[in-house]
Amino acid sequence: MEYDFRKIEPQWQKKWKDSKAYQVSNDSVKPKYYVLDMFPYPSGAGLHVGHPLGYIASDIYSRYKRLKGFNVLHPMGFDSFGLPAEQYALETGQHPAETTKKNIATFKSQLDKIGFCYDWDREVQTSDPNYYKWTQWIFLQLFNSYFCNTQKKALPISLLINKYETRGAMPKTGEPIPGKHFTAAQWNAFSKKEQEEVLMNRRLTFSKYGEVNWCEALGTVLANDEIVNGISERGGHPVEKKKMRQWYLRITDYADRLLDGLDKVAFSDSMKEMQRNWIGKSEGAEVDFEIKSQKSPQDPAEKLKVYTTRPDTIFGVDFMVVAPEHDLVSQITSVEQKAAIDEYLAYVKSRSERERLAEAKIITGCFTGAYAINSFNKREIPIWIAEYVLAGYGTGAIMAVPCGDQRDFLFAKHFKVPITNIIGSHYNGEEANPTKDAVLENSGFLNGLRMKDAIGIAIKKIEELGIGKKKVNYRMRDAGFSRQRYWGEPFPIVWQDGIAIPLDAEELPLELPHVDKYGPGPEGEGPLANLTDWVDLTPNPSPRERGTQDPAAFGYINSTSEEWKKTIAFANQNRKEATDEEDIIWQEIRNRKIAGFKFRRQHPISGYIPDFVCLEKRLIVEIDGEYHNEDEQKIFDKGRENWLNEFGFTMIRSTNYAVNNNLNAVLKDIEHALLNKETVSEPEGSNTPLFWRGAGGEVQRETSTMPGYAGSSWYFLRYMDPHNNQTFCDRKASDYWNQVDLYIGGTEHAVGHLLYSRMWTKVLFDLGLIGFDEPFKKLLNQGMITGVSEFIYRYNPSGNPETIRMTSIIPYQNIDMSTLLETGETPAATMAKGLYPEIYFSFDAIKKGEENNFSPIHVDIKYVDSNKLDVNTITQNESKYSKACFVCKDGFYLRGEWYNDKLEKISPLLYTTTSAGEKMSKSKLNTQNPDELCEKYGADTFRMYEMFLGPVEASKPWDTKGIEGVHRFLRKLWRLFNDDIKGPIWTSSAPSPLEQSSETKIGSVARGGEVTDAELKILHRTIKKIEEDTERFSFNTAVSTFMICVNELADLKCHKKEVLEKILILLVPYAPHIAEELWQQLGNEGFILDARYPTFDPAWLVESSKDYPISINGKLRTNIQLALDLDQPQVEEIVLQNEIVQKWLEGKAPKKIIYVKNKMINVVI
């Protein structure tokens, strides 16, 4: 019988599914074990071969733990909010909800084919309202909490309010600082808004202004990922910094606890180190320097506050460096330097933070013309601005000590600032020396002190002089928590008069409304800002309540008029008092629920505020109360309707009675009316008097959405209790499952996701909602599977347009380029003609030295064959390239590889060329799909092959070359059970077992007979090794152990059930399908999934002797078989008698003989 995995695998997958073999209960007598994968973002490219690496590892471990008798929770879900779906929507118009749904279906079917043991009943999707309801809910818990600095934990903000109301916020010692401290009386006298501003400074999620990457041309905020070489990847437009109101997560309050918590978890040292460095706790001092007045000596001095970890070097300060964004810059810049500073500021604005730090070789800066005064020696110190100082860290200003800090040193050398040496011979004038061991010189009262000791003394002095204080600083910043995007959780927040008001828990989930356009809002806000009726919650009054009965009053009104303000004021009141019936209708027609048409609620049309209006159909729906039956009102209604008809509006009137008694009929009427009217394009612009867009109401929703990490910060809790609609996770469930015992995922999440989820866990713990404050007990980092990326090189018109010409290049495009391009013309000129929005150069058409005029852009690997881009196909298939010009050389568009003189590959562009490989990811367009391999070799082969590739933790390039070997192994295993094979193995020395034995075939499986010692030795050695390897996640060596075992058993022609059955159980975690099938063939009942893991008998592993390697002077010369119970003198005697040893001794006596029992023997001559 053949190993027919195509038949076996689906069959067992179905049996597992039908019998719910992987369903996990929250109630079991077995000990619990929680194995978790970092859930995937369901990208449009589907599962790639990098995903399963970790998933297979966790699946192996879960199955292993199950065989060992644990109740194992091993769930899977989807991190389904995120930018790529939105980008795709922008390009294709497909709604993210739809593409996401489709992608998840693809992912699930791909995962199922690999045979994972997930309990799909526990699946979570972050974009599911039933899930993000609780993300929003947790956000509100954060919003309504603050970090108590005495108890070092989160507490409800109501406690803080209570404290302010009764005791105020006064300093323990010293004078209160206005704006920071206040008494209870002062607090109570604050306006609501002032109070809220104070509270906002303590809330764990809070709002303030922050910088974003702004692309004017696209009118939108960009992720760093969307920026290449300082310009937007999409379109190549300039990007600059812009301040916008943002939400933040106050993770800095948890910095110390996040550091301390690392001692309690089993993460790799490198992972802990990365987190520690990210948090970047440092101790130092904040020091104020007076700024020398440029007006008169009497002028009250401004102060420049710097943060330094080395206050001991304060006498070595030769200049100050202030971040270009620093508030003081404009104030202190001298008249003479203003022009230079402005120019420098413009330059900095175009630079990304990463570029500013990365390109430290390029030293830039600008003198402000101002001087600070060193209080210790009254020296005047020039103040510079430079991009290497970031506004976000410390105080955004540093004191530069060039003899002790290399960056300061280079800066001083570059700008020829004289350097003061305070460390004597430790400074050589060639480079800075950051030592703490030098004895200080030229340092006033610190002279003669070792720097280490001087730090504390300097701080003390600084504090005595009142010019600064000791300060703990963190490199970590509060995490930005809002995105100007659509596809994320909406904030459960409304703004009223600049105050953020949280929704009530009962109002959750605040569902993400449907949009048609994914472009940014008018001010660069997220797409939600365009949904004026969703955003604007300002209540509208009805005409009647407004008090006017005169239809003639409804003419055009001006947007800035008092009349308009009055309309809004009435609207405010009206919406608050919406009738129940209006609410019923609204629930039925909102979010385009009727035939996809958009209704607005009480949207002003000039001075008239209808109950509901669909602008594109000019259809108004009024739900009338009793008073519409009055004669006077009837006349008024009629007059108004006539007026509206003039503007093309139709009106449907219904009644409260109809809504309550025959809602469907009312809705049918509305639908009918909608479908029978022509669409009118909606007037644009805010000064159209008749229709009112963005009504400018006073109560507005937050239009940003939460970032990707919001949903992933707590998903591990939801798996424990996924269907609960009373709470995010029942305390009983979280107490049972407790921490994740094993968490598997990539190092790329080392500082983002892992820190955020650790913080959320701590907050939930502080608030008593869960019983543990670290989410992940053990973390295993899976290595990246790298793919080979391909690039095309886009000409950047903001580069130097004069140097590059189209000469000697044969242009290539799907249209006849030769007629359109003139040789000798610059690409800029070609673009200026408007023929092509973008020009891409073949790599060999780019001259050396001109690389900076090009940006490498990832291109899908499917369009690149060996090193040539298929220009025809890409321009046909990808709309974004349909109009692009591909400049080729000699008729081909080539990818690039440049070599230096030594023929080593060099990367002239910012990114590597193509050969090195990068993390496999959708955004890099370099993914490889597992389906084909599963189809060709089966899931078991695929699983074992991915494990066989190398250690789970190592990153490795993807390559399918070795898969044959793994597949061969499984077939060989199969043949141990099924002997109907022909071939020389059975015929050469021994007859085939079939001929040899007259026993009946049990499904042609496993005959009896005495189990030999050799077979038992193999079996027990294998059990031991597989168990050890699985325990330490060394799955690649486990696979090779299986191979060795099967090879050896095949050599012994062992077909004995007693041996093979145990091997099968060992194999379950690795190759569950074949194990299940052979288990059944052996005549066993039930799944092998729940078999008992075999134990090994050490008796079979004991050896009595060893073939010792004998080294002479550390070099291996021979081997000697020795009994293990010999002592050193006995061993020495035997060794010295050995012929080869004697040859090397050449008659001399050995100096020393080293004998390491069971290891080796080394003879030193």
Added chain:
RNA sequence: ACUCGGGUGGUGGAAUUGGUAGACACGCAGGACUUAAAAUCCUGUUUGCAGUAAUGCAAGUGACGGUUCAACUCCGUUCCCGAGUACCA
């Protein structure tokens, strides 16, 4: 630039605590079986030198240096590659 990883045959990798470098596979070469193919099996395969051969000697874990009886493993310097660097997830 900074933080954290990594670098071993033609390839993926093994060597678990400083103790026989190259397990197990892929590939390649040769062979067996076969009309042939597939499948299967056997032999060889780090490099250089010597030898018909068995084998022996030398070199060898990115490079250079150090510690040690002994270093892929520890230390120092350096080169290269990957991940992350705060709006990709």
